Amino acid sequence: MNIRFFLKEPKLAKETMLYITATIGGKRMKRSIGVRVKPSNWTGIKVKTLARDSAAQNLKIENASKILKEIEREYLLQGIPLSKEIVEKEFDQRINPEKEKVQKSFIEVFNDFILSCKPTKSENTIKTYNTCKRHLSKFSHEKKISLNFENIDMSFYDDLLAYFLSNNFLNTTISKYIKVLKTFMKWSNERGYHNNMICNRFRTFKEDSEKIKISAEIVEKLRMTDFEDEYKNIVKDLFILSCYTGLRFSDIQSMKEDNVSSDFLKIHIKKTREVLEIPLLDVPKKIIERHMEKYGRLKVPTNQFCNREIKKMFEKIEFDDNVEFTKHSGKKNIVIEKKACDFVTMHYGRTFFVTNSLVNGMNEETIRKITGHKDYKSFKKYVQFSKEMISESLLKAWGN
Incomplete structure (x- = not known):
């Protein structure tokens, strides 16, 4: 098993997400381990000592690496071949066992997202987030499409877009809700709920809204x-x-x-x-x-x-x-x-x-x-x- 670490955005001046990867049989597992670090404070294998919270951050890095090595050793001793899927399942259970016990649904995580935004976002923004959540739930119910993080791909986008257009949503409104979905997916990704960022490819309409003129x-x-x-x-x-x-x-x-x-x-x-x-x-x-x-x-x-x-x-x-x-x-x-x-x-x-x-x-x-x-x-x-x-x-x- 080949274990490596890499930064999500290595050219940023501010903190960015750190990922751990493990390559098994030519297939690569990638996971966030809850570490954010400035690229200038990253040596390639650990966070520099003088960086903020370096001791705690390096402990998480060491723990993640240790878990992967333990998985490899245990399966080797048992003579069971490892696969990417096995490593992902074992790693997710061991890196955060409490989280594995209580799996939250897509909508439950969306509720957490809205709650976390209330102290920093305006009342109207929170209303938009709630309305977007309601439309996603209605879309899921009507089209019999499951709402989960793995499903948010280009096919999901095409179906969601078709749903909005069939209900005569204006392009500006559709763009607003697509942006909310992308914001939520980024937020939940950074908190370790998923590694699916296909939504970055979702397009929005660019239109200037007309307004009346008041003299x-x-x-x-x-x-x-x-x-x-x-x-x-x-x-x-x-x-x-x-x-x-x-x-x-x-x-x-x-x-x-x-x-x-x-x-x-x-x-x-x-x-x-x-x-x-x-x-x-x-x-x-x-x-x-x-x-x-x-x-x-x-x-x-x-x-x-x-x-x-x-x-x-x-x-x-x-x-x-x-x-x-x-x-x-x-x-x-x-x-x-x-x-x-x-x-x-x-x-x-x-x-x-x-x-x-x-x-x-x-x-x-x-x-x-x-x-x-x-x-x-x-x-x-x-x-x-x-x-x-x-x-x-x-x-x-x-x-x-």
């Missing part, structure tokens, strides 16, 4: 309208606050009085876990002051309530033309037609901030300093120029 004039009309209802006016305030600061609804929810100074809003952003300092214009400053004076805090109803009410308010200010978008499910076109107001959510305030800032001459880098976008790929999703904006810009540039 500065319609935002101003909303701001100046008194809806003669306390909660409607509160929702209006929150939307306008987002339009003038670029804040997400979740960050508006968490805002406190001590986040506000005379000219800046200093706030910890939940999604990216960073602190941003946002310059305060007069409009958002007055909204915050009014709420503090009247309620002693920024009064924020639930996101669901606000999304429901903001649609009604945009309809009242006559932002209600019919809008038609063409989306895709595989190669099939799906036409979605609704009133413009029915597309509006509270998140459109952030979209408006990005677009209007660009229209008014701010450069992308400065806007990203305020919004917290790390790269252009995520930033560009918020840029929504209307045909009128593009026309005006063209005429201005060409001197008409």
Whole structure:
């Protein structure tokens, strides 16, 4: 038996997974042993002494090697020929006997994955993970395809894709769930549940989602309208606050009085876990002051309530033309037609901030300093120029 160790990504600067392999009769067994090490701290046979947790890591390495040698010796003494399958079974039982006793199902491990993500992921991300899990379970039940780690191959991908398309899932939605599945498979692989990473070959659709365009004039009309209802006016305030600061609804929810100074809003952003300092214009400053004076805090109803009410308010200010978008499910076109107001959510305030800032001459880098976008790929999703904006810009540039 030829025993070797190798790093999953030997060119990384940060820690990567260490694997042990054993070659038997030309076939190779590969297993993770729960060791992560920086390539610079790996000698080829052990972790360097000065590396973090080197003693514990080297103990795991020695133990894994010892187990394989014991298996080889025992079967040799008994005169029983070894195979890759025998070594895998024996190794898995001995490296973690408690885990072998209590085998978790695919869905049970998925539940553990979701639970482990709750402290670091947003509420919406966790909802997406749960929804993806439900769709996988429904797919498994309807198509009589077993959900286990060994089954997640290209045939599984083809069947899952066909299931999504037969139910008219949009390409953007399919891509979202495929990405979740790949994230889960990587997470469970790193924790020793499987060694199947065929999912790295799963493709996702690349499509930019269309959005309605909200002009500065319609935002101003909303701001100046008194809806003669306390909660409607509160929702209006929150939307306008987002339009003038670029804040997400979740960050508006968490805002406190001590986040506000005379000219800046200093706030910890939940999604990216960073602190941003946002310059305060007069409009958002007055909204915050009014709420503090009247309620002693920024009064924020639930996101669901606000999304429901903001649609009604945009309809009242006559932002209600019919809008038609063409989306895709595989190669099939799906036409979605609704009133413009029915597309509006509270998140459109952030979209408006990005677009209007660009229209008014701010450069992308400065806007990203305020919004917290790390790269252009995520930033560009918020840029929504209307045909009128593009026309005006063209005429201005060409001197008409």
